[in-house]
Amino acid sequence: MHGFATQTGLRSTLQIRNRVRMHTPGERLIDAEGNVRLGIFSEPITEVNYRDYALATPFGRPAGRWARHFGFNQFQFLGALSEELVFGCAIADIKYVGTAFMYLYEPSTRRLVERSFQVPLGLGITFDQSPETGRATFRSRHAEISMTAGRSPCHRRLTVRVAGGASIEAYFDEETPRQQAMRICTRAGATGWVFARKTAGMPVSGTVSWNGRTFDLAAIGARGHCDWSAGYMRRETFWNWGCVAGATVDGRALGMNVACGVNETSFTENCFWVDGALHKIDTVVFEYDRNDLMRPWRLRSFDGAESHYAKW
Numbered sequence: 001m002h003g004f005a006t007q008t009g010l011r012s013t014l015q016i017r018n019r020v021r022m023h024t025p026g027e028r029l030i031d032a033e034g035n036v037r038l039g040i041f042s043e044p045i046t047e048v049n050y051r052d053y054a055l056a057t058p059f060g061r062p063a064g065r066w067a068r069h070f071g072f073n074q075f076q077f078l079g080a081l082s083e084e085l086v087f088g089c090a091i092a093d094i095k096y097v098g099t100a101f102m103y104l105y106e107p108s109t110r111r112l113v114e115r116s117f118q119v120p121l122g123l124g125i126t127f128d129q130s131p132e133t134g135r136a137t138f139r140s141r142h143a144e145i146s147m148t149a150g151r152s153p154c155h156r157r158l159t160v161r162v163a164g165g166a167s168i169e170a171y172f173d174e175e176t177p178r179q180q181a182m183r184i185c186t187r188a189g190a191t192g193w194v195f196a197r198k199t200a201g202m203p204v205s206g207t208v209s210w211n212g213r214t215f216d217l218a219a220i221g222a223r224g225h226c227d228w229s230a231g232y233m234r235r236e237t238f239w240n241w242g243c244v245a246g247a248t249v250d251g252r253a254l255g256m257n258v259a260c261g262v263n264e265t266s267f268t269e270n271c272f273w274v275d276g277a278l279h280k281i282d283t284v285v286f287e288y289d290r291n292d293l294m295r296p297w298r299l300r301s302f303d304g305a306e307s308h309y310a311k312w
Helices: 064-072
Strands: 003-008 039-041 045-047 073-081 085-095 098-104 112-119 125-127 135-139 142-150 155-162 167-173 181-189 192-210 211-217 223-234 239-247 253-260 269-272 277-280 284-285 297-301 307-310
Touching: 073 167, 073 239, 085 125, 085 135, 085 142, 085 167, 098 142, 112 135, 167 223, 181 223, 192 269, 223 239, 223 253, 239 284, 253 284
Parallel strands: 192 239
Antiparallel strands: 003 239, 039 181, 073 085, 073 223, 085 098, 098 112, 125 135, 135 142, 142 155, 155 167, 167 192, 181 192, 192 211, 192 223, 192 253, 239 253, 253 269, 269 277, 284 297, 297 307
């Protein structure tokens, strides 16, 4: 079983109605009155229809056109863990700039490659607003990245081509076993919100070509994780995030997603999966040496569960 932790941040703007209810299947995130639905969702959100949201300033005045446009950010990440290879790839549209990154890590040799790319005003990015079946793409002079989920939301595909020869062609199977996704929407600042859909522990197939070697992802037992997030996020933030994707000794799929510093206003995204079934975890604190991040990290949750992330 493998895990890793990292830190990151984004930006944004901000009105929300103070109510949470049970949601029926197939709903859009913003209701007919322009209010965002808050809470944890047991059924899919078909569309994050943010343009219908009644965005206001912190003083209650209707937000202007440019604030509505530039305040909305969107992010998608796909990655996988195994004994032989760890990789991840993300596309982020923060309006002023579009960015993407990719990393490949070989635990046995500690070889690591990291590449990041940017395009002004998000001109090389496309993003659908469907967390279940949408598409995200990034294109620049040095990279082409595509993340797609077809008519079946249980299968996702990641295609990466970067200058220098590294490439990824990976397929994420959320059906074997069927993944119960963590779908959550929380407040962000005075009038903002963030919606996230996350899964972890699903089998991954396909290939990764890097440094003259091709990795068969199914053969090395790769297990994947997915993060689809969007909303009127805080302008400045910092958080810790941890993920586990693997299998138990008797072959059951295992995944975990925990965070501290984001998506934890009234509700949290913290959870783990066993054979695709989602189990909730309470708030989590990350304990680590800020002067030596490669020392073991310890995670403690308010409900008493503990986990350890050790360096490779």
